[in-house]
Amino acid sequence: MAKEFIKGNEAIVKAALLAGCRSYYGYPITPASEIAHAAAKYFPRVSRTFLQAESEIASIQMVYGASASGERTMTASSGPGISLKQEGLSYLAGSELPCVVVNIMRGGPGLGNISPAQGDYNQIVKGGGHGDYKVIVLAPNGAQEMCDLTMLAFDLADKWRNPVILLADGFIGQMMEPVEFPAPVGDLPAKPWALTGEKISRNNLINSIYLDNDELEAHVGHLAEKYARITEAEVRFEAYHADDAELVLVGYGIVSRIIRTVVDQAREAGLKVGLLRPITLFPFPTRKIGELCESAAGFLAVEMSTGQMVDDVRLAVNGRLPVHFFSRTGGNVPTVEEIFDVVRQHLSAAQPV
Amino acid sequence: MAKLILEKPKGFCDSYERKPGDHGTTHYCPGCGHGNIHKLLAEAVEDLGIQDRTIIISPVGCSVFVYYYFATGNIQVAHGRAPAVATALKRANPHAIVVSYQGDGDLAAIGGNNILQAANRGEHITVIFVNNAIYGMTGGQLAPTSLLGMKTATTPYGRDLLNEGPPMKVVELLSSLDGPTYLERQAIMGNKYIARARKALRNALQCQIDGKGFSMVEILSACPSGWKVDPTDSYAWMEKNMLPHFQLGVTKDVRAEREPFFRTFKTLSAAEIVEQLDLAVPEPKHFPSKLQKTGYGDPSIKLAGFGGQGILSAGAMLANAGMEQGLQTSWIPSYGPEMRGGTAYCFVNLSERPIGSPTVSHPDVLMAFNRPSLEKFEPDVKPGGLLMYDSTIIDVKPKRGDIEILAVPATQMADDLGNTRMANTIMVGVYVAHTGIMSPAAIEQTLPLAIKRKNLVDANKKALRAGVDFAATL
Numbered sequence: 127m128a129k130e131f132i133k134g135n136e137a138i139v140k141a142a143l144l145a146g147c148r149s150y151y152g153y154p155i156t157p158a159s160e161i162a163h164a165a166a167k168y169f170p171r172v173s174r175t176f177l178q179a180e181s182e183i184a185s186i187q188m189v190y191g192a193s194a195s196g197e198r199t200m201t202a203s204s205g206p207g208i209s210l211k212q213e214g215l216s217y218l219a220g221s222e223l224p225c226v227v228v229n230i231m232r233g234g235p236g237l238g239n240i241s242p243a244q245g246d247y248n249q250i251v252k253g254g255g256h257g258d259y260k261v262i263v264l265a266p267n268g269a270q271e272m273c274d275l276t277m278l279a280f281d282l283a284d285k286w287r288n289p290v291i292l293l294a295d296g297f298i299g300q301m302m303e304p305v306e307f308p309a310p311v312g313d314l315p316a317k318p319w320a321l322t323g324e325k326i327s328r329n330n331l332i333n334s335i336y337l338d339n340d341e342l343e344a345h346v347g348h349l350a351e352k353y354a355r356i357t358e359a360e361v362r363f364e365a366y367h368a369d370d371a372e373l374v375l376v377g378y379g380i381v382s383r384i385i386r387t388v389v390d391q392a393r394e395a396g397l398k399v400g401l402l403r404p405i406t407l408f409p410f411p412t413r414k415i416g417e418l419c420e421s422a423a424g425f426l427a428v429e430m431s432t433g434q435m436v437d438d439v440r441l442a443v444n445g446r447l448p449v450h451f452f453s454r455t456g457g458n459v460p461t462v463e464e465i466f467d468v469v470r471q472h473l474s475a476a477q478p479v
Numbered sequence: 480m481a482k483l484i485l486e487k488p489k490g491f492c493d494s495y496e497r498k499p500g501d502h503g504t505t506h507y508c509p510g511c512g513h514g515n516i517h518k519l520l521a522e523a524v525e526d527l528g529i530q531d532r533t534i535i536i537s538p539v540g541c542s543v544f545v546y547y548y549f550a551t552g553n554i555q556v557a558h559g560r561a562p563a564v565a566t567a568l569k570r571a572n573p574h575a576i577v578v579s580y581q582g583d584g585d586l587a588a589i590g591g592n593n594i595l596q597a598a599n600r601g602e603h604i605t606v607i608f609v610n611n612a613i614y615g616m617t618g619g620q621l622a623p624t625s626l627l628g629m630k631t632a633t634t635p636y637g638r639d640l641l642n643e644g645p646p647m648k649v650v651e652l653l654s655s656l657d658g659p660t661y662l663e664r665q666a667i668m669g670n671k672y673i674a675r676a677r678k679a680l681r682n683a684l685q686c687q688i689d690g691k692g693f694s695m696v697e698i699l700s701a702c703p704s705g706w707k708v709d710p711t712d713s714y715a716w717m718e719k720n721m722l723p724h725f726q727l728g729v730t731k732d733v734r735a736e737r738e739p740f741f742r743t744f745k746t747l748s749a750a751e752i753v754e755q756l757d758l759a760v761p762e763p764k765h766f767p768s769k770l771q772k773t774g775y776g777d778p779s780i781k782l783a784g785f786g787g788q789g790i791l792s793a794g795a796m797l798a799n800a801g802m803e804q805g806l807q808t809s810w811i812p813s814y815g816p817e818m819r820g821g822t823a824y825c826f827v828n829l830s831e832r833p834i835g836s837p838t839v840s841h842p843d844v845l846m847a848f849n850r851p852s853l854e855k856f857e858p859d860v861k862p863g864g865l866l867m868y869d870s871t872i873i874d875v876k877p878k879r880g881d882i883e884i885l886a887v888p889a890t891q892m893a894d895d896l897g898n899t900r901m902a903n904t905i906m907v908g909v910y911v912a913h914t915g916i917m918s919p920a921a922i923e924q925t926l927p928l929a930i931k932r933k934n935l936v937d938a939n940k941k942a943l944r945a946g947v948d949f950a951a952t953l
């Protein structure tokens with residue numbers, strides 16, 4: 127176990143290689159470029175493929191080809207580039223090809239800016255491409271998780287034959303923290319469906335077209351059933367002082383780090399505040415939020431968007447309790463103080479003194 | 480019929496089981512060129528003995544169902560993206576023969592950049608480019624290769640030079656690139672031409688088999704339905720309309736000049752991987768921290784100055800050393816345009832507990848390396864906190880009375896040591912020695928991690944000691 131003080135963006139690359147990723151197809155964009163830089167440095171060193179594609183449209187299609195070949199493969203980008211990858215993501219999901227895609231979110235819409243933001247939640251979690259599909263979404267909140275969740279992402283992608291997206295933001299990508307890297311993974315399970323250019327794979331077909339309506343309905347049904355099983359099996363979250371909290375703060379990524387400090391300070395001040403941090407955004411910790419409805423008096427979703435994840439909190443709460451919302455946008459990161467103020471308002475509203 | 484089936488090349492499936500309905504016929508219109516081109520490809524795959532290792536890409540267009548017919552590896556891809564997919568398929572399987580089959584809308588319009596780039600990279604793939612001067616599949620719309628004056632569903636008055644421009648000559652275009660190896664245009668237009676098309680296709684595949692790089696054959700092909708021409712008249716139509724604009728023949732062939740290249744990959748042991756990822760690092764030495772004994776515990780530190788003053792690396796020195804001493808640490812820079820010319824700053828947290836927010840509004844410590852940073856961030860320092868500033872560069876005095884203030888002539892000291900740019904390290908030396916937050920030896924140990932230029936490590940060690948000595952005089 128080697129420990130390194132490292133940027134989240136770079137930790138992703140080392141983790142990917144430790145997870146047996148064989149190719150990286152990218153295109154530069156701030157604040158995700160360090161991923162391409164580190165990949166360009168390290169992939170060739172271990173005799174794996176790095177290629178800067180002509181665009182994000184091409185890089186995701188290269189991922190499509192690499193994945194169809196049965197190898198672990200990835201790409202990374204930020205907002206504008208992720209928009210261009212949506213076509214490919216839909217094809218990858220439709221053809222049930224595993225891959226890992228990293229989105230280091232920046233401010234939007236349009237060119238927006240390069241500061242951290244969370245405005246891509248709907249695009250990623252709800253599916254930004256066409257058709258009925260889902261991707262598994264993991265939301266790291268520090269460099270160690272950039273490593274751990276990248277490795278998990280490759281396992282989940284293979285397990286479910288589905289794209290997995292690591293959804294982080296500029297802060298998580300740029301921040302350096304100590305990371306303990308595990309040993310490289312050993313042999314990976316075979317993929318008998320892959321195209322390997324050998325006799326045994328000659329009858330294989332990678333495909334997302336089903337011209338017959340009933341055939342396509344069966345395929346879409348099969349996908350939906352798979353997503354339901356993913357929802358059962360793969361929910362991950364962190365609950366911190368949540369079970370006895372009157373007000374449960376909900377946030378992911380960098381926001382969850384800030385909220386954690388808010389919770390610590392609130393607890394020191396004797397306020398019953400807790401944190402629920404979704405680690406998987408799809409599947410969302412809906413059931414856990416439902417359970418917290420029994421003990422809490424309300425929720426406060428905090429996001430760096432004008433309100434996207436909060437919709438999933440509302441769906442989970444299903445009208446049982448008030449769901450408050452606080453956000454900063456434009457690349458601004460909410461401060462501990464401003465969130466604490468909002469917490470105080472909602473707590474005093476809940477229990478008039 | 481039985482005779483026909485016997486003659487079917489092995490590259491084809493015996494029965495087209497993937498095709499709904501009748502498994503014996505193709506889905507193409509009567510007189511369509513695609514079928515003939517498929518046949519040439521299937522024969523070549525058989526004759527060249529590459530059937531087991533061939534992977535054919537089905538594009539979007541009338542040939543979207545190429546995979547119905549070929550007894551090879553098959554993959555269907557997005558409109559125009561086949562060259563990108565082929566790139567990765569080939570790189571992942573260097574021994575595979577990857578064939579990208581594309582129409583003119585697919586290749587020359589929506590996928591224009593993808594083919595250009597793959598050709599220019601010299602990808603070891605073979606492209607079969609079916610130029611029928613129209614979008615067949617979607618109902619006969621304009622293609623980049625449609626001819627001037629040609630009436631299509633989207634040029635009902637004919638292709639207009641001033642509106643749509645002239646028809647695109649793709650092999651000529653690609654021939655201007657240095658990347659491709661073999662480029663040729665032929666036509667499926669009756670027996671006179673078919674032998675030449677057959678040969679071109681084989682040359683192109685052989686080019687890939689021989690490891691010589693990118694090959695493509697553009698094949699002029701009939702689309703009687705799209706052209707609204709009777710199948711029996713289609714060759715005459717091509718002769719009259721297409722041949723004058725699209726000359727047949729080889730436009731580029733540098734096979735003889737190309738060294739054969741076959742990509743190979745090494746398998747590394749786990750130990751080699753760890754080593755190559757720079758993860759094989761020796762256990763650090765531990766130096767006892769005085770953190771709990773001093774009043775400076777669990778600090779959040781903001782370092783600020785001009786870009787180029789080593790602000791970010793000063794922060795990294797502290798954070799690296801903190802990690803090695805078993806502390807939780809985080810380092811986060813201001814990034815992007817802020818770093819170009821303006822002020823750069825970073826936050827460092829050192830803590831014995833898990834770090835929540837990596838940035839704080841009110842840092843415990845501010846190290847200001849220029850006047851704008853001092854003026855901007857002084858008010859933010861937490862009451863009772865510590866402010867250190869470079870008194871050589873900053874010509875004003877801090878105003879706060881509720882914080883500890885250390886004036887450090889860091890730039891002057893660095894100049895005395897012979898390198899202005901080590902003011903950052905001096906400041907770090909003063910900070911660790913004054914606060915006792917960690918042993919200067921701990922910083923010294925990890926200094927090489929934060930200093931990019933290795934020849935400056937020793938000089939920085941000196942600077943660190945100068946800072947430590949200065950702290951003793953305070």
Ligand SMILES: Cc1ncc(C[n+]2csc(CCOP(=O)(O)OP(=O)(O)O)c2C)c(N)n1
Nearest residue numbers: 539540541558582583584585613614615616
């Ligand atoms: C992104 C996208 N845009 C548009 C289409 C619709 N479309 C399907 S085939 C086609 C044209 C294909 O023409 P060509 O490549 O010339 O092939 P042909 O049918 O002539 O063989 C178009 C525009 C699509 N499937 N995907």
Ligand code: SF4
Nearest residue numbers: 507508511541615702
């Ligand atoms: S529309 Fe044209 S290209 Fe398509 S199958 Fe018919 S003849 Fe062939």
Ligand SMILES: [Mg+2]
Nearest residue numbers: 582583613615
């Ligand atoms: Mg066409």
